[in-house]
Amino acid sequence: MKFKPLMIALLASALTLGLAACGSGSNDSTSSNGGKNEGKTNSQTNSGTKEDTSKKDVKITFQNIYPDPTDPKYKMLRTVVANYEAEHPNVKIELDSLNTDQQKVKLKTQAASKEVPDITIVNPAAQMKPFVDAGLFAPLNDMVEKNGLKGTFQEGILNYYTFDNNLYALPDGNNIAIIYYNKKMFEEGGVKVPTTFEELVDVVKQLKAKGIQPMAIGEKDSWTGSFLFMNILLRTNGGPGFLQDVLDGKKTFEDPAFTEAVNAFEDLVQAGAFQEGATSFDYNAGENLFKTGKSAMYFMGSWATGGIEESTANENQNVGVFKFPTVNGKGDPNEFMLAPGSAFAVSKDSKHLEETLDFLNYFLVNYPKEMFKLKGAIGLAQTVDGDFKAAGYSDMAMEVLNLFKDVKGGDLAFDNTMNPGTAQAHLSSIQNLFVSKTDAAAVAKEHQTAYDENKE
Numbered sequence: 001m002k003f004k005p006l007m008i009a010l011l012a013s014a015l016t017l018g019l020a021a022c023g024s025g026s027n028d029s030t031s032s033n034g035g036k037n038e039g040k041t042n043s044q045t046n047s048g049t050k051e052d053t054s055k056k057d058v059k060i061t062f063q064n065i066y067p068d069p070t071d072p073k074y075k076m077l078r079t080v081v082a083n084y085e086a087e088h089p090n091v092k093i094e095l096d097s098l099n100t101d102q103q104k105v106k107l108k109t110q111a112a113s114k115e116v117p118d119i120t121i122v123n124p125a126a127q128m129k130p131f132v133d134a135g136l137f138a139p140l141n142d143m144v145e146k147n148g149l150k151g152t153f154q155e156g157i158l159n160y161y162t163f164d165n166n167l168y169a170l171p172d173g174n175n176i177a178i179i180y181y182n183k184k185m186f187e188e189g190g191v192k193v194p195t196t197f198e199e200l201v202d203v204v205k206q207l208k209a210k211g212i213q214p215m216a217i218g219e220k221d222s223w224t225g226s227f228l229f230m231n232i233l234l235r236t237n238g239g240p241g242f243l244q245d246v247l248d249g250k251k252t253f254e255d256p257a258f259t260e261a262v263n264a265f266e267d268l269v270q271a272g273a274f275q276e277g278a279t280s281f282d283y284n285a286g287e288n289l290f291k292t293g294k295s296a297m298y299f300m301g302s303w304a305t306g307g308i309e310e311s312t313a314n315e316n317q318n319v320g321v322f323k324f325p326t327v328n329g330k331g332d333p334n335e336f337m338l339a340p341g342s343a344f345a346v347s348k349d350s351k352h353l354e355e356t357l358d359f360l361n362y363f364l365v366n367y368p369k370e371m372f373k374l375k376g377a378i379g380l381a382q383t384v385d386g387d388f389k390a391a392g393y394s395d396m397a398m399e400v401l402n403l404f405k406d407v408k409g410g411d412l413a414f415d416n417t418m419n420p421g422t423a424q425a426h427l428s429s430i431q432n433l434f435v436s437k438t439d440a441a442a443v444a445k446e447h448q449t450a451y452d453e454n455k456e
Contacts, residue, residue: 058091058352060359061117063107065342067097068284070291072306072376073172080366084359091355099282100342101221111136116347118356122169124160124340125416126423131345132163138348139166143357147365152382160340160416170364171381173341175301176407177231178321178400182313185212185296193320197235197264197327201271207296208272215273216295218286219434222427226414227337228299229430231324233261234411235331243417246451253447262440264327266433278434299324301339305400306376309393319396323403336410341381421454422447 062081066073074097081093096117098106103121110116116136122128131137144150144167150158154174161169181193189207194200204214219225233242237257245251275281275289290298291311298304313319323333344364350356368384371377375393377384378400389398415423429446432438 055090058355059094060091060119060350060352060356061094061096063096063098063103063117063120065098065100065103065121067099068287068307070288070307070311072310072371072374076367076370076374076376079370080363083366084362088359091359093359099221099284100223101282107131114349116349118347118350118352119360120345120347121342122161122345123342123416124169124171125412126418127416127420128161128169128343128345129163130420132168136348137168138346138350138353138357139168140170140346140357140360141167143361144170146361149361149365152365152368154381154383157340157381161343169343169345170360171341171343172367173301173303173339173379174381175303175339175341175379176403176410177227177299177301177324177337177339178403179324180290180298180300180304180308180319180321180396182290182293182296183318183320185293188212189296193322194325196325196329197232197268200325201267201273204268204271204273213275213289213295214271215275215297215299216281216286216289217274217278217299218281218283219274219278219431220281220285221283222431223413223415224283224286224300225430225434226427227301227339229261229265230411230414231299231337232264232327233258234335234337235324235327236260236264238330239332239335240409240411243411243414247417253451254441254444258447259440259444260328262433262443265430266437266440269433270437274434279431301337302379302400302403303339303341305378305397306371306374309375309378309397314394314396317395319394321396321399321403323406332408334406334408336407338407338410338412340412340416341379418451419454419456422451425450425454 064077066077068074077095081095085091085093107116107120107122110120111131111134114136122131153170157171157174158167161167161171185207186192189210189212191203191206194203207214217224217228234240242251242255242257246253275295278286281289287298287300287304287307289295291308291313293313308314308319311319324336325333344360346353346356346360364382368377368380368382371380372384372386372391375391375397377386377388378397388401414426418426426447429443433443
């Protein structure tokens with residue numbers, strides 16, 4: 001496996017917003033599918049003597065994590081699929097749209113029986129490695145060269161999905177973690193944007209005292225709390241690399257930086273930051289609390305910008321963003337939790353492998369164009385050409401774009417770094433902190449035990 005620093009890709013995203021080889025419109029078959037070869041399979045294009053398969057009925061199952069109609073990705077997906085089906089009348093794309101955690105569970109079950117959908121969703125690095133090791137995915141090295149698709153991805157981003165020089169998935173995003181806030185609710189609560197974690201906890205208490213829900217989270221999908229916790233750890237550790245130090249044997253989970261992060265996280269929970277029953281809200285339900293103006297803050301990856309952009313909360317440019325602050329005077333706000341996105345992988349055993357690869361190429365060539373039109377093109381893994389301000393993107397969206405320029409580095413999520421056994425123990429452990437306060441030393445020991453038992 002080879003990984004290049006994601007910081008390079010993030011800086012490229014902010015400084016070189018150009019949509020290479022993507023053209024102008026999703027219905028333009030010349031720009032999106034190579035002109036004369038439109039509607040033909042690779043075998044037809046390369047040799048007129050091979051069997052003509054273009055009229056065979058083909059059904060491609062596309063498992064995805066875009067079930068929320070308020071998310072621009074939901075409309076983008078259906079637009080691109082409809083356009084492809086119109087141009088390829090023999091092909092039917094069957095969508096299986098699931099919440100993130102639902103999809104993870106379903107894919108594990110499918111993988112165990114070797115019945116992976118034609119296209120599915122995986123996360124980078126450690127999360128997708130078991131599927132690659134099991135030989136479930138088709139290499140995308142050749143497909144990504146078609147129509148210049150490879151050149152649309154930011155420098156270095158594809159390395160998170162590459163194992164032994166084979167590319168097995170193509171990402172939808174490249175993001176940083178930020179805090180969105182409702183300006184009107186801050187004004188009503190008499191609070192200002194916090195510059196330290198201690199001020200953040202105080203803001204939570206003040207908002208709570210005024211009857212304003214301070215923060216929203218969808219912790220039924222347990223990665224959300226982990227993502228927040230990891231940003232705290234990024235600060236208490238004084239910078240990136242804590243998990244890598246654990247892997248290298250330089251630190252353990254019982255290191256003071258880890259227990260300090262647990263204590264800080266629990267301070268936020270105990271201050272009443274999150275809605276009652278947070279662990280029963282899935283990702284979409286938690287996010288919708290903020291989008292409908294029912295919470296003052298929302299910690300999430302910049303991929304949420306598109307949905308918040310068009311939400312009730314952002315009417316009259318009412319949503320702002322700020323960087324995750326220092327914790328106990330430690331850390332640099334310009335170091336972010338980095339999130340190379342969920343990615344599209346193709347089943348090696350697809351009954352329609354050639355057609356599936358052709359559709360996925362078409363989908364990703366058109367993906368950034370459609371997202372730009374829908375004001376959802378912040379934090380994509382592909383470069384985007386266009387004047388965001390002139391296209392009507394809000395001040396909030398422009399703020400997020402500018403934050404990318406400040407990125408000095410950061411860390412990946414816990415479950416993108418650790419093996420699945422340790423990651424699951426971590427997710428459960430952090431989720432439990434939403435329910436009851438636990439001694440930080442016990443939480444650290446729980447993590448270390450899981451790591452020792454699952455060490456490869």
